[in-house]
Amino acid sequence: MEKVTRMGVSLDPELLKEFDAYIGTHRYTNRSEAIRDLIRDALATEEWAKGTGTVVGTITVVYDHDAHQVVDKLTKIQHRHHHSVHSTTHVHLDEHMCLEVIVVQGRPKDVLALADSVKATKGVKHAQLARTAGK
Amino acid sequence: MEKVTRMGVSLDPELLKEFDAYIGTHRYTNRSEAIRDLIRDALATEEWAKGTGTVVGTITVVYDHDAHQVVDKLTKIQHRHHHSVHSTTHVHLDEHMCLEVIVVQGRPKDVLALADSVKATKGVKHAQLARTAGK
Amino acid sequence: MEKVTRMGVSLDPELLKEFDAYIGTHRYTNRSEAIRDLIRDALATEEWAKGTGTVVGTITVVYDHDAHQVVDKLTKIQHRHHHSVHSTTHVHLDEHMCLEVIVVQGRPKDVLALADSVKATKGVKHAQLARTAGK
Amino acid sequence: MEKVTRMGVSLDPELLKEFDAYIGTHRYTNRSEAIRDLIRDALATEEWAKGTGTVVGTITVVYDHDAHQVVDKLTKIQHRHHHSVHSTTHVHLDEHMCLEVIVVQGRPKDVLALADSVKATKGVKHAQLARTAGK
Numbered sequence: 001m002e003k004v005t006r007m008g009v010s011l012d013p014e015l016l017k018e019f020d021a022y023i024g025t026h027r028y029t030n031r032s033e034a035i036r037d038l039i040r041d042a043l044a045t046e047e048w049a050k051g052t053g054t055v056v057g058t059i060t061v062v063y064d065h066d067a068h069q070v071v072d073k074l075t076k077i078q079h080r081h082h083h084s085v086h087s088t089t090h091v092h093l094d095e096h097m098c099l100e101v102i103v104v105q106g107r108p109k110d111v112l113a114l115a116d117s118v119k120a121t122k123g124v125k126h127a128q129l130a131r132t133a134g135k
Numbered sequence: 136m137e138k139v140t141r142m143g144v145s146l147d148p149e150l151l152k153e154f155d156a157y158i159g160t161h162r163y164t165n166r167s168e169a170i171r172d173l174i175r176d177a178l179a180t181e182e183w184a185k186g187t188g189t190v191v192g193t194i195t196v197v198y199d200h201d202a203h204q205v206v207d208k209l210t211k212i213q214h215r216h217h218h219s220v221h222s223t224t225h226v227h228l229d230e231h232m233c234l235e236v237i238v239v240q241g242r243p244k245d246v247l248a249l250a251d252s253v254k255a256t257k258g259v260k261h262a263q264l265a266r267t268a269g270k
Numbered sequence: 271m272e273k274v275t276r277m278g279v280s281l282d283p284e285l286l287k288e289f290d291a292y293i294g295t296h297r298y299t300n301r302s303e304a305i306r307d308l309i310r311d312a313l314a315t316e317e318w319a320k321g322t323g324t325v326v327g328t329i330t331v332v333y334d335h336d337a338h339q340v341v342d343k344l345t346k347i348q349h350r351h352h353h354s355v356h357s358t359t360h361v362h363l364d365e366h367m368c369l370e371v372i373v374v375q376g377r378p379k380d381v382l383a384l385a386d387s388v389k390a391t392k393g394v395k396h397a398q399l400a401r402t403a404g405k
Numbered sequence: 406m407e408k409v410t411r412m413g414v415s416l417d418p419e420l421l422k423e424f425d426a427y428i429g430t431h432r433y434t435n436r437s438e439a440i441r442d443l444i445r446d447a448l449a450t451e452e453w454a455k456g457t458g459t460v461v462g463t464i465t466v467v468y469d470h471d472a473h474q475v476v477d478k479l480t481k482i483q484h485r486h487h488h489s490v491h492s493t494t495h496v497h498l499d500e501h502m503c504l505e506v507i508v509v510q511g512r513p514k515d516v517l518a519l520a521d522s523v524k525a526t527k528g529v530k531h532a533q534l535a536r537t538a539g540k
Binding site: 273274275276277278279280281282283285286288289292295301302305306308309310312313316 | 413420
């Protein structure tokens with residue numbers, strides 16, 4: 001069973017009306033769910049910006065597997081940074097293009113260094129870090 | 136007198152504790168104020184993304200006034216887009232560098248076209264659009 | 271063999287000096303690599319904003335698997351949106367928390383609707399969409 | 406006269422073709438102009454993230470001047486942070502709503518604290534910090 005705390009929030013009626021429309025568009029079942037989401041987004045941004053503690057996220061990499069020995073290079077980079085790598089999934093987008101998702105967990109500094117190394121690898125078309133939080 | 140509506144939000148206690156720390160760091164006087172801010176940020180982002188209605192914002196431009204007749208060019212661009220320009224303020228950062236703030240109001244499409252024109256002007260060092268909302 | 275086009279870019283020396291420092295910090299092997307990355311970031315942002323064509327990305331979801339039948343709900347959502355879902359990977363972060371990465375491919379509109387549904391699911395702690403591009 | 410350095414950038418032809426379309430959409434006169442802009446965006450983001458040196462930017466504030474003595478409060482905040490405030494411009498959006506642009510210059514830490522104080526002021530509808538750079 002999860003415990004839940006209830007708090008009151010005061011809003012002027014016009015803002016609430018606009019927020020209810022937003023809730024509808026984004027498919028939330030109720031206002032609490034939507035507000036929790038806004039709070040968690042703000043906290044995750046904060047956690048990554050502070051640079052301390054342990055963060056969780058993913059690095060999504062798109063590359064052409066035929067070019068520049070990129071598979072080899074990405075494998076080496078991940079082993080060098082194995083303390084920050086939880087696991088990796090490989091997806092074949094088409095005949096040439098691959099998408100790889102690296103699940104990362106560790107100190108923000110280490111994870112950002114890993115993401116930089118991946119981004120800077122010759123042959124990588126695009127790489128993006130999603131910053132989430134483990135709690 | 137402003138009318139105010141009160142709504143209840145349920146949160147698990149751990150999330151609330153982290154949010155209270157966030158509120159302290161960011162100097163909010165109470166939780167409602169912080170939540171209203173998160174809501175307004177989300178709504179402003181939405182309004183600009185939808186592309187309809189009237190939006191409000193500012194374009195901040197930094198440039199070297201000695202180079203490339205940039206003052207003339209920026210003046211011409213603003214006149215060409217005068218329907219989207221509310222007013223402009225000029226600040227002297229140092230002997231060479233100027234900062235200009237263009238207050239913009241209009242359809243997202245028109246405002247974005249103006250921002251693109253400003254950004255693309257030879258001699259402009261940096262330009263950035265702040266997307267806010269009039270409500 | 272990949273064909274390569276060469277183009278000339280003119281920069282004032284001070285900007286180039288700062289850019290070279292940036293290249294060092296971010297571990298790029300040369301300027302071309304760094305510039306290609308900036309270009310691809312700009313193009314991926316554009317592609318998602320335009321809303322047409324096919325985009326590729328990932329949704330990273332963090333949740334407590336004990337709560338609110340969230341596993342069931344996420345499975346149902348992914349089946350309902352199976353045209354946009356390429357594959358999903360599940361990672362056990364600790365005794366309670368799970369991280370799931372959904373690889374998405376499709377029209378921006380459909381992918382955004384799926385991301386909204388995932389985010390709005392009761393029990394999901396955090397969800398984030400990484401917007402990349404398949405080319 | 407501004408000195409200019411020329412550097413060569415190699416791109417695969419398909420990426421260049423897409424980039425040329427991007428340049429057209431965003432009204433750049435040539436590729437160098439567009440690339441300089443991408444570089445400056447990356448450098449400004451970096452400068453703010455590093456937290457050292459002097460940054461330049463603007464805080465755009467929207468508020469209802471009738472409510473909560475917000476004008477008084479904003480004036481007091483700006484005086485308390487006068488080392489970071491360069492100047493302020495006031496715009497009347499309609500009968501009730503005001504937009505104020507505060508030009509800020511100083512250490513990132515101080516400027517962020519000022520932006521937080523402005524955002525957290527009761528009566529402020531929306532506030533946004535535009536992060537640019539003075540060089």
